[in-house]
Structure formats: structure tokens, C-alpha cells
Ligand SMILES: CCCCCCCC/C=C\CCCCCCCC(=O)N[C@@H](CO)[C@H](O)/C=C/CCCCCCCCCCCCC
Ligand SMILES: [Ca+2]
């Protein structure tokens with residue numbers, strides 16, 4: 001009987017709507033197999049942006065460390081788990097979605113966190129990465145204690161990231177970097193406004209018959225991460241591989257206001273590029 005109950009519990013965590021979270025979008029509106037259709041579909045934006053970013057960051061990653069690519073490879077999994085979560089609203093979907101975000105953040109911190117901001121007892125990046133790994137394992141286990149609090153905790157990491165960026169940009173006079181910082185922060189503010197409005201203002205948006213703010217958040221946050229992570233990578237390149245003379249350009253054209261930012265290394269023999 002005990003065995004039966006526990007196997008029932010295991011099946012339960014996979015079942016549709018077993019998560020305590022339900023976003024504002026109407027359930028089963030467009031399909032009987034997909035709980036939140038627009039939220040599921042908008043998660044596929046991660047599959048579109050990640051390969052572009054992997055391609056654009058490659059010259060810098062080759063010079064600095066190929067482990068940088070882990071960030072956007074893992075973002076593909078964030079998209080996959082996000083789609084699965086919104087398709088089922090299952091407890092397993094929620095945990096996979098949240099844990100994958102936590103691990104992307106961890107990899108981002110391990111590879112990009114500025115050396116000068118390391119705690120004073122840490123000198124090497126490998127030691128810092130090990131510390132991040134230990135904290136992430138502990139946080140992953142603790143995330144099962146109160147799953148509804150996880151998303152708020154993740155947003156606090158987002159705030160810390162913004163604070164780190166502000167520290168790094170304090171003395172920056174590079175106009176291109178400043179512009180990228182303003183764009184990233186603006187996108188992040190817009191994204192988080194959509195996330196909060198969907199969470200707390202659902203009855204208002206239902207009256208307006210517009211329940212797609214969480215889907216919009218997916219699109220805006222992936223753009224914020226594309227812009228913000230390129231800026232962080234650019235600051236990192238200036239600190240860690242200054243001999244490669246890093247510069248910022250936009251793809252497909254530098255003249256476009258909303259192209260994809262990327263790093264060109266003017267100092268390496270093979271890539272003597274101009275924007
Ligand atoms: C020096 C540190 C460098 C760190 C690099 C950062 C790398 C990327 C980090 C985060 C990826 C965010 C992915 C968002 C996935 C969205 C999936 C989703 O919608 N999940 C929700 C449920 O469906 C869930 O409720 C969302 C929870 C909140 C997640 C908050 C993540 C913080 C994102 C911080 C991004 C900052 C952008 C930088 C701007 C300057
Ligand atoms: Ca819903």
C-alpha cells in the first residue's frame with residue numbers, strides 16, 4: 001500500500017496543474033494538451049536567440065574560455081523546461097524551469113563575475129567557481145522547501161546582477177558600453193514589470209481581455225539577457241584579455257538601433273575587424 005501511495009505521489013508531481021503556480025493566461029484556451037498556449041509558444045524564443053548568441057560570442061569565447069558558451073547552451077534548456085512547464089503547469093515542470101535558471105545564473109557568475117569584486121579570501125577564479133558550485137547545490141536542494149518562493153529568490157539574483165553591473169559601470173566613459181547598459185536595464189525593467197503585473201494584477205488584465213504579459217516577459221527577458229550578458233562579456237574582455245582590444249558592434253549592422261550586440265577582437269591576428 002505504502003509503495004502504491006509513493007508511486008502515486010511520483011506520478012502526481014508530473015500531472016497537469018500539479019504546480020501551485022498558475023499564470024494569468026486562460027488554461028486550455030487553444031488546445032486540450034497545452035495548458036497555457038501563448039506562454040508555451042513564447043518560450044521557443046530561447047531556441048531562436050541562443051544559437052545567434054553562441055555564434056556571435058564565439059570569437060571572444062575562443063580567446064577567453066570556451067566554458068563561456070555554457071551560458072547560452074544552458075539557456076536552450078531554460079527554454080525547453082519553460083515550454084514544458086507552461087504546457088503542463090506540473091510541479092516537475094516548475095522545478096525544472098526554476099532550477100535551470102538558477103544554474104544558468106551560477107555559470108554566469110562563475111565565468112563572468114569580476115575578479116576585483118571577489119571576496120578578499122579568494123584569489124583565483126577556479127576557487128570562486130567552486131564556491132559558486134557549493135552555494136548552487138545547497139540552493140537547489142533548499143528550493144524544494146518552499147517552491148512558491150523560488151521565483152522571487154531568482155529575481156533577487158537578478159537585482160544583485162544589476163548592482164554588480166552598476167559597480168562595474170561606475171567609471172565607464174565608453175559611449176557604446178553605456179548605451180548597451182541603458183538598453184539592457186530598460187529591457188529588464190520592462191520585462192520585470194510584465195512578470196509582476198501578470199502575477200499580481202491578473203484580474204485587471206482579465207477585464208481588459210489581455211492575459212499575455214507572462215509570454216511578453218519571456219521575449220523581453222531573453223533580449224535583456226542577450227544585451228546584458230554581451231555587456232558583461234565586453235567588460236570581462238577588457239579586464240581579462242585587454243591585449244585583444246575588444247570592441248562592441250551590432251549584428252547585422254552597427255547602424256541598427258536594435259541589432260544583436262557582439263564583441264569584436266581587433267587585436268587578434270585573424271579577426272582584425274571593424275564594425
Ligand atoms: C556576473 C554575472 C553574470 C550572469 C549572467 C546572467 C546569465 C543569464 C541569467 C538568467 C537567465 C534568465 C532566464 C529567464 C527565464 C524565464 C523562464 C520563466 O519565465 N520562468 C518563470 C516561470 O515560467 C519564473 O517564474 C521566472 C522566475 C524569475 C527568473 C529571474 C531571473 C533573473 C534574470 C536576470 C536577468 C538580468 C538581465 C541583465 C540585465 C542588465
Ligand atoms: Ca493560467
Ligand SMILES: [Zn+2]
Nearest residue numbers: 039082214218
Ligand atoms: Zn514562464
